[in-house]
Amino acid sequence: MSAVQAAKQALRKDIKKAVAQLTRDQKAHQSDIVTEKFLSSKEYGKSKRVSIFISMDDEIQTDKIIKHIFQTGRLCFIPRYASKGSEMEMVRLHSLEDLQSLPKTKWNIKQPLETDQRENALQTGGLDLIVVPGLAFTMNGKRMGRGRGYYDTYLSRCRSLQNKPPITVALAFSPQILDHVPTDENDMNVDMVLFPPRS
Numbered sequence: 001m002s003a004v005q006a007a008k009q010a011l012r013k014d015i016k017k018a019v020a021q022l023t024r025d026q027k028a029h030q031s032d033i034v035t036e037k038f039l040s041s042k043e044y045g046k047s048k049r050v051s052i053f054i055s056m057d058d059e060i061q062t063d064k065i066i067k068h069i070f071q072t073g074r075l076c077f078i079p080r081y082a083s084k085g086s087e088m089e090m091v092r093l094h095s096l097e098d099l100q101s102l103p104k105t106k107w108n109i110k111q112p113l114e115t116d117q118r119e120n121a122l123q124t125g126g127l128d129l130i131v132v133p134g135l136a137f138t139m140n141g142k143r144m145g146r147g148r149g150y151y152d153t154y155l156s157r158c159r160s161l162q163n164k165p166p167i168t169v170a171l172a173f174s175p176q177i178l179d180h181v182p183t184d185e186n187d188m189n190v191d192m193v194l195f196p197p198r199s
Contacts (some may be wrong), residue, residue: 002184004115004182004184005185007182008144008147008182009146009147011135011181011182012051012135012136012144012146012147015136015175015176016058016135017059018175019058019173019175019176020058020178021175022173022175027057027061027173028061029196030060030173030174030195030196031060031061031064032064033090033196034060034171034172034194034195034196035060035061035064035065036080037063037194038065038131038171038194039064039065039068041169041192041194043129043167043169043191043192044169046103046128047074047128047129047167048074048075048128049074049075049077049121049125049126049127049128049129050069050074050075050076050077050127050128050129050130050131051077051078051079051090051121051127051130051131051166052065052066052069052076052077052078052127052131053078053079053131053132053133054066054078054079054099054109054110054111055133056107056109059133059171060171060172060173062131063078064169065131066093066096066099067089067096067098070095070096070186075092075120076092076093076164077090077091077092077093077127078090078093078099079111079150079154080111080112080114080118081105081111081150082114083114087150087153088121088150088151088153088154089120089121089122090120090121090127090130090154090157091112091116091118091119091120091121092118092119092121093095093118094140095173118133121132122157122158122161122162126158126161126162126164126166127158127162127166128166128167129166129167129168129169130158130166130167130168130169131165131169131170131171132155132168132169132170133151133171134146134151134170134172134176134190135176135180136176136178136181136192137170137172137176137179137181137190137193137195138175138177138178138179138180138181139177139193140189140193141170141189141190141191141192141193142180142181142183142187142189143170143181143183143187143188143189143190144181144182144183144187148188151188152186152187152188155168155188156188167191167192168188168189168190168191168192169194170190170192170193170194171190171194171195172193172194172195173195173196174195174196174197174198177193177195179196181182
């Protein structure tokens with residue numbers, strides 16, 4: 001294991017612990033602040049085709065953003081992770097009812113079945129904006145994910161296939177914002193990191 005990988009592994013444990021110490025109310029409050037920042041951003045304002053993750057308990061909650069995407073007539077795409085390897089694609093979500101009916105994966109995340117035929121974002125015009133999850137970020141866009149490489153691989157594909165690469169935005173709780181995050185050459189930076197005021 002490289003020094004960077006070891007540093008990442010140690011940091012992932014620390015960040016998970018720090019986020020777990022936030023109360024449910026703190027998470028909800030911070031999620032609301034970050035959601036408001038996102039919805040009022042000019043980057044989101046200009047976007048028509050948006051990819052967003054379906055949040056887990058230890059992530060900024062994305063349900064209000066997903067609702068807003070549908071309310072404003074944008075096209076919504078969500079990740080579908082392949083059961084093998086580090087392949088991920090962004091597929092169309094049609095409505096909030098569609099979201100409710102999705103099955104859950106072994107990670108307890110809702111996603112369409114691999115056999116479910118859905119519009120694939122990269123085959124029908126690409127994406128304007130991708131909301132990127134992660135465990136730790138710096139203010140200038142360095143990102144550490146959960147270690148599977150799904151988003152780094154996908155962002156790399158977007159940048160090679162799209163004429164204009166999508167804007168990437170990360171959403172973070174305050175303990176997830178650090179001065180330094182260990183990265184290597186495969187780690188893709190994000191354009192913008194939104195987080196609550198740090199106390």
